[in-house]
Amino acid sequence: MGEYGLLMNNLRILRSRRAKLDSWVRRIFWMFSALPFLLVLTILTALWLKAQPLLLAHPLSKLLLGEAWRPQKGEFGFLPFISGTIWVTGVALFFAVPICILTAVYLSEYASGRVQRLVKPLLDLLAAIPSVVYGVWGVLTIVPWVEESVAPALGRWGDICPIFASANPTGYSVLAGGVVLAVMIAPFIVAIAYEVLQTVPAGLRQASLALGATRWQTVKYAVLPRASTGIFASVILGCSRALGETMAVLMVAGNVAQVPRSIFDAAYPLPALIANNYGEMMSIPLYDAALMTASLILFLIVLALNIFSILALRHVLRESE
Amino acid sequence: MAKWKWQNTEEKVMQVLMLLSFGLIVMSLLLILFTILSKGLPALSWEMISQTPKGGFYFGKEGGILNAIVGSLYLALGGTFIAFLFGFPLALLLNIYSSKTAWADLVRLSLDILWGVPSIVYGAFGFTVMIFLGWKASLLGGILTLALLELPIMTRAMDEVIRRVPPELPRAAYALGSTNSETAFFVITRQVLPGLATAVLLAFGRGIGDAASVLFTAGYTDRIPDSLFSPVASLPLAVFFQLGTPFPEVQQRAYAAALILTLTVLGISIFSRGISYFLGRHSIR
Numbered sequence: 094m095g096e097y098g099l100l101m102n103n104l105r106i107l108r109s110r111r112a113k114l115d116s117w118v119r120r121i122f123w124m125f126s127a128l129p130f131l132l133v134l135t136i137l138t139a140l141w142l143k144a145q146p147l148l149l150a151h152p153l154s155k156l157l158l159g160e161a162w163r164p165q166k167g168e169f170g171f172l173p174f175i176s177g178t179i180w181v182t183g184v185a186l187f188f189a190v191p192i193c194i195l196t197a198v199y200l201s202e203y204a205s206g207r208v209q210r211l212v213k214p215l216l217d218l219l220a221a222i223p224s225v226v227y228g229v230w231g232v233l234t235i236v237p238w239v240e241e242s243v244a245p246a247l248g249r250w251g252d253i254c255p256i257f258a259s260a261n262p263t264g265y266s267v268l269a270g271g272v273v274l275a276v277m278i279a280p281f282i283v284a285i286a287y288e289v290l291q292t293v294p295a296g297l298r299q300a301s302l303a304l305g306a307t308r309w310q311t312v313k314y315a316v317l318p319r320a321s322t323g324i325f326a327s328v329i330l331g332c333s334r335a336l337g338e339t340m341a342v343l344m345v346a347g348n349v350a351q352v353p354r355s356i357f358d359a360a361y362p363l364p365a366l367i368a369n370n371y372g373e374m375m376s377i378p379l380y381d382a383a384l385m386t387a388s389l390i391l392f393l394i395v396l397a398l399n400i401f402s403i404l405a406l407r408h409v410l411r412e413s414e
Numbered sequence: 415m416a417k418w419k420w421q422n423t424e425e426k427v428m429q430v431l432m433l434l435s436f437g438l439i440v441m442s443l444l445l446i447l448f449t450i451l452s453k454g455l456p457a458l459s460w461e462m463i464s465q466t467p468k469g470g471f472y473f474g475k476e477g478g479i480l481n482a483i484v485g486s487l488y489l490a491l492g493g494t495f496i497a498f499l500f501g502f503p504l505a506l507l508l509n510i511y512s513s514k515t516a517w518a519d520l521v522r523l524s525l526d527i528l529w530g531v532p533s534i535v536y537g538a539f540g541f542t543v544m545i546f547l548g549w550k551a552s553l554l555g556g557i558l559t560l561a562l563l564e565l566p567i568m569t570r571a572m573d574e575v576i577r578r579v580p581p582e583l584p585r586a587a588y589a590l591g592s593t594n595s596e597t598a599f600f601v602i603t604r605q606v607l608p609g610l611a612t613a614v615l616l617a618f619g620r621g622i623g624d625a626a627s628v629l630f631t632a633g634y635t636d637r638i639p640d641s642l643f644s645p646v647a648s649l650p651l652a653v654f655f656q657l658g659t660p661f662p663e664v665q666q667r668a669y670a671a672a673l674i675l676t677l678t679v680l681g682i683s684i685f686s687r688g689i690s691y692f693l694g695r696h697s698i699r
Contacts, residue, residue, distance in 0.1 A: 111593050118595035122507035125500060129524035129566065136539050143542055192435040199432035219443050221679050223623025225650040229657060229672045230446045233453060276442045307421050309428045337532020339626035340654060364534045371541065371630045388538040392531065399530040403523060
């Protein structure tokens with residue numbers, strides 16, 4: 094065997110070892126890549142199994158529509174918590190959606206490149222602030238504000254408009270939870286809505302402007318209709334974030350197990366229920382199953398919203414590529 | 415003529431509304447930072463960050479929150495490490511072996527779903543698994559739960575960066591005879607190093623600030639943990655528990671802990687920009 098043959102032989106050995114290594118890496122990768130999907134299934138199964146004792150003991154309609162929450166007596170009505178979640182999330186969306194869409198439109202259609210570059214880190218930062226810090230901020234500023242200014246001012250209209258009726262002497266309320274949540278979900282909605290607006294082809298805007306439309310008319314008649322699916326998906330994504338948010342809401346929403354009738358009533362959303370009661374659930378029968386049912390309800394709602402918005406966004410963002 | 419005027423008024427009104435909304439968002443960020451700084455700075459002292467709680471701490475006696483600072487570091491470092499162990503190969507090989515297949519779509523969809531799962535659900539799930547295994551609230555339980563929370567965040571962030579690698583780069587590596595995995599680990603990794611660092615720091619920041627997932631899984635204690643199986647305190651829970659007490663002296667510590675947490679997140683944000691610039695000197699642009 095000449096020198097050349099030796100070299101080729103060495104190369105072959107090397108090549109086969111490298112090829113073998115590569116095929117091993119490939120196999121390990123297939124195992125790894127199944128992890129996320131399996132994890133979703135595992136969480137779902139685990140929650141389902143732990144929630145089952147309660148789901149078998151009581152009819153579903155009684156659980157979901159029951160107003161009484163007395164674990165000691167075996168009464169588990171989730172309506173106060175479900176409606177608390179809906180109220181707080183609804184208030185958050187009421188504030189966040191118009192402000193976020195206007196901000197995203199401003200950033201995408203009006204702001205200069207410098208402002209756009211400056212805002213990105215700002216939004217990242219706002220999204221990175223831990224939720225307990227939002228909670229502290231809420232307790233220090235929003236709760237007193239609701240208690241001292243908003244509730245007395247709007248409470249006078251309570252007779253005409255029952256959602257403003259203020260029977261709660263503290264500021265720990267649906268409104269405080271909603272405002273804090275609105276600030277928390279704003280960076281998500283703005284960032285995604287901005288990205289969606291960026292995918293609208295420039296030609297569309299140019300055509301509209303060339304026809305003599307003002308910039309706002311261009312936005313209203315050309316840009317927004319085109320981006321509506323994506324913007325809707327960004328709002329849904331923000332909504333699912335708000336639904337699952339725990340600590341900040343827990344700290345400012347008041348946590349009274351009642352169905353809220355006004356924005357000044359205390360609310361007790363599902364995540365707060367889980368977080369507040371986990372330590373003491375062991376002594377009462379079915380209590381842990383009830384908390385797992387709460388987790389399961391939360392998980393299923395968030396899952397449905399997320400799958401919808403992810404698929405919609407994927408469609409929108411991919412179409413533009 | 416009248417119609418023309420109306421359009422301009424509408425334009426002006428909408429511009430003002432947009433600027434107001436934008437200003438409101440910027441203002442709320444500044445307001446949060448201002449509130450935390452103004453409450454936290456007076457409460458912050460050397461004693462606060464260098465001592466663990468002493469007897470009577472929760473009635474306003476001596477001590478600091480070192481237990482929570484160290485605990486949070488342990489939890490977030492451990493969680494980030496484990497998430498990296500799984501997330502990094504996953505993101506890398508997802509792009510090398512099956513970038514545009516249906517399987518990759520499913521993996522990405524699952525990761526996106528996991529990203530959206532509320533942290534309280536991770537906490538409840540982690541706690542359930544720990545009961546099933548007979549574990550008590552411990553550092554290890556907290557680390558594993560945080561790893562679950564951080565995995566999708568880190569992996570998707572890395573995935574987005576790796577996807578942007580120009581296809582010529584792996585093609586050049588293949589042409590020189592390197593295998594798929596060699597291309598992934600030696601060529602692409604080098605190129606996306608800044609993005610990887612940003613992804614790791616993003617996940618670390620999320621992990622260190624999350625309270626709901628460690629609430630049941632890591633517990634809370636006044637001591638610095640000496641093993642993986644002892645319970646551990648964390649900064650977010652220190653904020654939460656101490657703000658809930660009626661004593662102003664104890665609430666001070668909540669403000670101090672909130673300030674440390676905020677500064678950490680701010681620091682990570684600035685650091686990640688700096689480091690991505692520093693690591694980016696090997697990237698082809």
